[in-house]
Amino acid sequence: MAVSGSKDFEPNVADYVEEAFERCGLELRTGYDVKTARRSLNFLFADWANRGLNRWTINQVTQTVAKDISEYPVGTLTLSVGASDSFTVGETITGGSSSATTSIITKPDSTSMTITVPSGTFTSGETITGSSSSATTTVSSAVSFEDVQSTIDILSAVIRRDSTDLAVNRVSRDVYLNIPNKTTTARPIQFYVDRQITPVVKLWPTPENNTDQIIYDRLIRIDDADTSVNTVEIPFRFYPCLAAGLAYYISLKRAPDRIQILKALYEEEFLRAAEEDRDKANISLVPSYSFVSAIS
Numbered sequence: 214m215a216v217s218g219s220k221d222f223e224p225n226v227a228d229y230v231e232e233a234f235e236r237c238g239l240e241l242r243t244g245y246d247v248k249t250a251r252r253s254l255n256f257l258f259a260d261w262a263n264r265g266l267n268r269w270t271i272n273q274v275t276q277t278v279a280k281d282i283s284e285y286p287v288g289t290l291t292l293s294v295g296a297s298d299s300f301t302v303g304e305t306i307t308g309g310s311s312s313a314t315t316s317i318i319t320k321p322d323s324t325s326m327t328i329t330v331p332s333g334t335f336t337s338g339e340t341i342t343g344s345s346s347s348a349t350t351t352v353s354s355a356v357s358f359e360d361v362q363s364t365i366d367i368l369s370a371v372i373r374r375d376s377t378d379l380a381v382n383r384v385s386r387d388v389y390l391n392i393p394n395k396t397t398t399a400r401p402i403q404f405y406v407d408r409q410i411t412p413v414v415k416l417w418p419t420p421e422n423n424t425d426q427i428i429y430d431r432l433i434r435i436d437d438a439d440t441s442v443n444t445v446e447i448p449f450r451f452y453p454c455l456a457a458g459l460a461y462y463i464s465l466k467r468a469p470d471r472i473q474i475l476k477a478l479y480e481e482e483f484l485r486a487a488e489e490d491r492d493k494a495n496i497s498l499v500p501s502y503s504f505v506s507a508i509s
Contacts, residue, residue, distance in 0.1 A: 295350040
């Protein structure tokens, strides 16, 4: 008997919706059926984010720090400008018409700056002025927050100095709040993730140079299911969990007699997928650098 020789089965949103309706004993009849199912699918993605079941969306961010700046967006905020050459890393810039302010973290090229989370909203075409350089230029386009706001959490982080990665410990809001002198400058040894709509990572001590890098793994959102022809960015092994979860969510609205059985099936598939999604590693010993002085 011949096998297919293909390994490209990849259901799109419409396929998942049809499968879920069939499991509910329903027929897909109207455009509203598709709309409400797609909405349920996006709620299901939010449930997975809360449960930590999308580790395939982990990406690594390398952020060069700026001296005397302790707060950084989790991800990248880029301000596109006419010319950035005359501005100084670390200085505050202010919008002439919006009065929005932010600090420059890096200057990747001659027409852009990576910045801290701004206070206020810069507007395209307005003039910005540097606080220490007195340089001026115009804003080319509004800042996009999509990259940063797609962050769910930071999983782990290190500080890289002179090609050596040194551990930094995550602390709670309460511990960070009780640090007596947050303006102390040295090599950062602790970080706190402020999980706002636009999340930021706060380093302590405050960086003492413009050359260290904070490198972290962050968990980001799954892309929304916007249209029926969209595919869903999940690995093959998670297809059953998604189909079961969507069927359960739809049953809550359309098939109350099947809620219990579909919920049980979803939880079973979820546990199986979560077990497969966990990190697998042999026991190993990793040298600790916690004894290294923060001012080394």
